Amino acid sequence: MAELFEKLGGAVTRRIWQLGYAARFFAHVLMHSGTALGRFSLTIREMYFAGVMSLVIILVSGLFVGMVLGLQGYDTLQRYGSSEALGILVALSLVRELGPVVSGLLFASRAGSAITAEIGLMKATEQLAAMEMMAVDPIARVVAPRFWAGVLSMPLLAALFSAMGIFGGYLVGVQLIGVDEGAFWSQMQASVDWRQDILNGVIKSFVFGVAVTWIAVFEGYDATPTAEGVSGATTRTVVTSSLAILALDFVLTALMFTGGTAR
Amino acid sequence: MKRSTLDIWVGVFVAAGFAGLLFLALRVGNLTFSTSQTYQLEAKFANIGGLKKRAAIKSAGVVVGRVSDIGFDNESYEAIVTLNIDAQFKFPRDTSAKILTSGLLGEQYIGLEAGGDDKMLKAGDRMRLTQSAVVLENLISQFLFSKAAEGKDEGKDAKAGKNGK
């Protein structure tokens, strides 16, 4: 019985130690970001691999999510004779929640896992050690550019996801089903507040970007330098990032959207 | 991948991202580049109901401004609402401000009905004619009360009628 508690306590202290270690690593990356921001070409290169390469999956997924929202939304709204509110439903769902969250999850599984694998592999083949031996700080040269690339790419990807989604909702709602086009856009414009909804959505995607990329670079840098080690790290990145996104989404939504209406 | 091709693609990506954001803000949201001036008016209400900050102020159904602040007067126990009116619209001094609801269960806004006075409201003026929001519960209890009173009157009339005969 005592063993059980011992194991539990050990697991908890290990997690807390890991969290502290990860936080110190995060501070280290931020402090050594000079190269990443000064020699911006390094960051731009990583933005290509993290952001541009994710465009296809983000745009396609956004389109489909928007179209499904259009279908499901219409089905429910028309029961209450409120099918003209379809624009509002699609826009708010995407801008407030689905845009940041789903694009965050997709980014984590596509770009996040790629970053982890890349850094982990560089560690396993001693490339990071070789860099250190040549008096070049691998955190400044390899890790920081990837971190900033992820942070800068996420809000853009989330915005594109939402935009594509709204377009998808428009396609299904207006073109396919026949909801009034004028009502679709005007009701949407009247109800979507740029500060309350869109800006908050951007803030969310920025926070998610920080979380996902931080986890991705940390797991890669911390991976055991073997094949199993790297593969385990990649899986952990996707799982931990996804959980982090969902948990942070709850916290941010609670702060942003209910606090405002409690008058 | 050549450096220049890479740069081009990232540039396209960033531009597209900003375009998406702009689309959301302008077409989907209600961001307007109105650098128009506004002036402030005050209005006191006995009950503002569900009126919120940034609620619309409409006259003849057109948005002419937004509610900027809602406060409470501890002396008269009334709500003080600060209205930000677009500078191009001037209203007479006897304009009335009512708190209305858009749709049946919609959001509340302030409706202005222009009066006939020659003199216009200036910045900082207080509107004299106001009508509070309709609170559903009060409406219902009013209805019940009046129904009950009607019933009593009918009874009294019937009795008086009988007696007076």
Place this chain on the structure above:
Amino acid sequence: MPRAPIVSIGNVGFGYDRARPVLHGIDLEIPEGSVVGIMGQSGCGKTTLLRLIAGWLKAGSGSMRVLGSDLGSLDGAGIFALRRKMGMLFQFGALFTDMTVFDNVAFQMREHTDLPEELIDGLVRMKLEAVGLRGAAELMPSALSGGMARRVALARAIALDPQLMLYDEPFTGLDPISLGVIARLIRTLNDSLGQTSIVVSHDVEECFAIVDYVYFMAAGRIVAHGTPAQMRGSQEAFVSQFVHGETDGPIPFHYPAPAYAEDLEAPAHG
């Protein structure tokens, strides 16, 4: 007047954690301009020693002077500055897989100097010529064989003409021709560039052919040292077993196990 040794290690001990020391009482001196070998079984601590010299790890006790600086008193920036004067060849090359051979060799020049590209171009070609791979400049590391990759890594390591070269198992896994090439390169580069080299290896023949002096390690201690000729003729049991490749001696053939007869008669496993 003899010049100070490039590396001077006095009574150094080290352990990854307090309870299990990996190195005990290491005394070592590397004179300038020489090629010194550190040899021993896998796991005897020779790679750990190399890492201590490179500043990767901090010694638990004792003193370490490398290139005139006391390693124990250097901070992170100081160690980085020291590494500019060192070069290290990793066991499998550790080339940057996302760059060409040319970019790999040019890496240090681009990171640490402001030399114009034309100058760097010439320097890179010189270094590649020294290792015989000038024609492979535009290849990607994945297209290279093991021996070629290691030679490119060597060119990369000497890019800024370091004073001290560290070689971590440079002969492992190479065919006889590549072995000969690398060994010859280590010696000629050392002499022509005026370097000092430390070679960690367990390949007796190749090592003895190029080193001036050799240290033998076992279980975290230095058990013998001398010139290759002295070592060949040594009567010391461990050295003799190692140099002549004997199967049994101080390093036993059998992994510790219960008596053979008993084990055979015991019930079957599983």
